[in-house]
Amino acid sequence: MKFSAIIILFYPERPILLNNIRLLENNGWQVVVVDNSPQSHKSWLSSSVEFRHCPENAGIAHAQNIGLLLARQQGRDYAMLLDQDSHLTEHLLQTAKQRVIEAQSRYPDLAAYGPTIVSEFDGQVVRAKVQRAVPDEHGFLHSRQIIASGKIIPLAVLSDVGLMEDALFIDGVDHEWCWRASRKGFRIISDTQVLLRHKQGESRKRVLGMTFKVGSPVRLYYQYRNILILLRRSYVPLYWKVRNCVALPVRWVINGWCLEQSKERRRYMRQGLTDGLRKRAGRYRADQ
Structure with missing residues (x-):
């Protein structure tokens, strides 16, 4: 082989x-x-x-x-x-x-x-x-x-x-x-x-007794967008859909208010939500 x-x-x-x-x-x-x-x-x-x-x-x-x-x-x-x-x-x-x-x-x-x-x-x-x-x-x-x-x-x-x-x-x-x-x-x-x-993520951050993965701000764009894209697909497991629907607002609070570069993180999350709803895939571009 x-x-x-x-x-x-x-x-x-x-x-x-x-x-x-x-x-x-x-x-x-x-x-x-x-x-x-x-x-x-x-x-x-x-x-x-x-x-x-x-x-x-x-x-x-x-x-x-x-x-x-x-x-x-x-x-x-x-x-x-x-x-x-x-x-x-x-x-x-x-x-x-x-x-x-x-x-x-x-x-x-x-x-x-x-x-x-x-x-x-x-x-x-x-x-x-x-x-x-x-x-x-x-x-x-x-x-x-x-x-x-x-x-x-x-x-x-x-x-x-x-x-x-x-x-x-x-x-x-x-x-x-x-x-x-x-x-x-x-x-x-x-x-x-x-x-x-x-190594999953770039670091870890403990907030309110829970440990969260911390990655670069732009990764939040892909995470939010791709979750919304995959939620529409029948072969994606139901538990994954439920877990991520619950997790999205939690991630918003943690990344948008509790981590460094919070303003930039909020911007990427907003754009990810927008493009996910529009079914826009591919590479993130600042001018989109």
């Missing part, structure tokens, strides 16, 4: 990136790097790395699609999607290869396999509070969705499920693809035997 790893860059940290690439290549993974940064980072990389540059920042979905199509064209069987700030280990890379093949042998309808995510901020396993994954006797967890980083896709399923949705640009891309795969009868699995340290 042939494996590719697709790393998406946007102003990456050099030591983390190069260490991940070294581990991948030492463990037999072909590496594809798609760079959404304005300035190319190709000079950091060896000639063994397949490199593509999108200086206009085409979005994470488009960048992932570039990598997935390239891996499929080159005859790879599986492709792993990776964010630039995930921390790989030799154990993860060796074990994930074996376990995804085992998972597909047990569940031929597998669309995506992923590790258990460990938060970079507190070292705790990230678990859903609602719609928890269902364990089986083999150490696999049957899930509604898994995040993009560490997700391994058997490339043959792209013919049925399709690629990532470019128009969403960033937030919700990973979950939407999983829900679309489930609607077509495929299975989403994570693995208790493989752990991946991953």
Whole structure:
């Protein structure tokens, strides 16, 4: 079996990136790097790395699609999607290869396999509070969705499920693809035997006894807009719709009044609501 790893860059940290690439290549993974940064980072990389540059920042979905199509064209069987700030280990890379093949042998309808995510901020396993994954006797967890980083896709399923949705640009891309795969009868699995340290958001903020993820202000635009876009779709789980309808006003208060850059955050949230109602997708533009 042939494996590719697709790393998406946007102003990456050099030591983390190069260490991940070294581990991948030492463990037999072909590496594809798609760079959404304005300035190319190709000079950091060896000639063994397949490199593509999108200086206009085409979005994470488009960048992932570039990598997935390239891996499929080159005859790879599986492709792993990776964010630039995930921390790989030799154990993860060796074990994930074996376990995804085992998972597909047990569940031929597998669309995506992923590790258990460990938060970079507190070292705790990230678990859903609602719609928890269902364990089986083999150490696999049957899930509604898994995040993009560490997700391994058997490339043959792209013919049925399709690629990532470019128009969403960033937030919700990973979950939407999983829900679309489930609607077509495929299975989403994570693995208790493989752990991946991953940084979700840029920091954490505790307000009124609750901990909130803090990201850049512009991410609020995509979060609000894409929630309104996805709420209209029948295959999106009802629990997700209810949870986010409840969360939107809470996020408004926290981001708009309790965090730094609150005025800018309110502006992006307003524009996200406006464009979501208008079904306007794609990249955010200041002149829209």
